[in-house]
Amino acid sequence: MITSTSNGKVKRLIQLKKKKKCREEEGVFLAEGSRMAKETPAGLLREIYVSESFLKKQKELAKDLENRCKAGIEILADRVFEYVSDTQTPQGVLCVVQKPCHALAEIVRGECPQLLLLEGIQDPGNLGTILRTAEGAGVSGVLLDEACADLFAPKTIRSTMGSVFRLPFVRVADLKEAIHCVKASGIRLYAAHLEGSLPYYQQDFTKPCGFLLGNEGNGLKEETAALADARIKIPMQGQVESLNVGIAAAVLSFEASRQRSL
Known part of the structure; x- marks a missing residue:
């Protein structure tokens, strides 16, 4: 059992928790909590750390996790686990x-793809929620540009509620080039935009389609919106100008799902 916060393994966990660069160098991320542990595919599990209290209270789950991970499990003293935890x-x-x-x-392949293309989404909670919502609405894939928040940051991972393991996603260095590739695959793209010409529910989403969603504060860049086949809007009442990007993603994704279920 590891009892010191000065332990080398503990120091590495702290680095993986705090630094994107460290996660990228190792090609790993941290998934915390019982649900995430159970939902992580065995083939992706590299190491498991449990607190002394967890081991005593969750013996069956601890044994199951140990059997799923080739490296077994490492036990941390409760105060050490609290030190490495992000919650x-x-x-x-x-x-x-x-x-x-x-x-x-x-x-982009498949019988009738439904995509989300994200530009500059900054809030980790928004990004994680969008992935979770996308899975629930039957979205087939998500594209993120380099300006989006780190999908593998602890808060983002928690917000996905396991969708990160089930929904295909790609971070692209050049969103413009990726958009051209998507359109070349026969997928019609809609830009969620305040200046959209038609309400979203007047569009046909039963064919291969994708939604372009932009930064929380500024929306899509004009050059990005210009690449869409059409600009659509979510009509607002009262004095509200627009919705949170996560909510907008939900509205559009579930409308596409509704149309496809008719």
């Missing part, structure tokens, strides 16, 4: 997970 009330289990890898070609 106010630690559940007592933390996994080091290999990052899933998907390709753009994987996302």
Whole structure:
């Protein structure tokens, strides 16, 4: 059992928690909590750390996790686990997970793709919620540009509620080039925009389609919106100008899902 916060493994966990560069160098991220531990595919599990209290209270789950991970489990003293945890009330289990890898070609293929293309989404909670919502609405893939928040930051991972393991996603260095590739695959793109010419519910989303969603404060860049096949809007009442980007993603994704279920 590790009892010191000066332990080398503990120091590494802190680096993986705090620094994107460290996560990228190792190609891993941290997934904390019982639900995330259970939902992590065995093939992606690299290491599992549990608190002393967790081991005593969750013997069956701890044994199951140990059987799923080739490296077994490492036990941390409760105060050490609290030190490495990213939550106010630690559940007592933390996994080091290999990052899933998907390709753009994987996302655009299929009988009738439905995509989300994200530009400059800054809030980790928004980004994680968008992935979770996308899975629930039947979205087939998500594209993120380099300006988006780190998908593998602890807060973002928690917000996905496991969708990060089930929904294909690709971070692209050149969003413009990716948009051209998506359109070349026969997918019609709609830009969510305040200056949209038609309400979203007057469009046909039963064919291959994708929604372009932009930064929380500024929306889509004009050059990005110009690449869309059409600009659509979500009509507002009262004095509200627009919706949170996560809510907008939900409205559009579930409308596409509704149309496809008719």
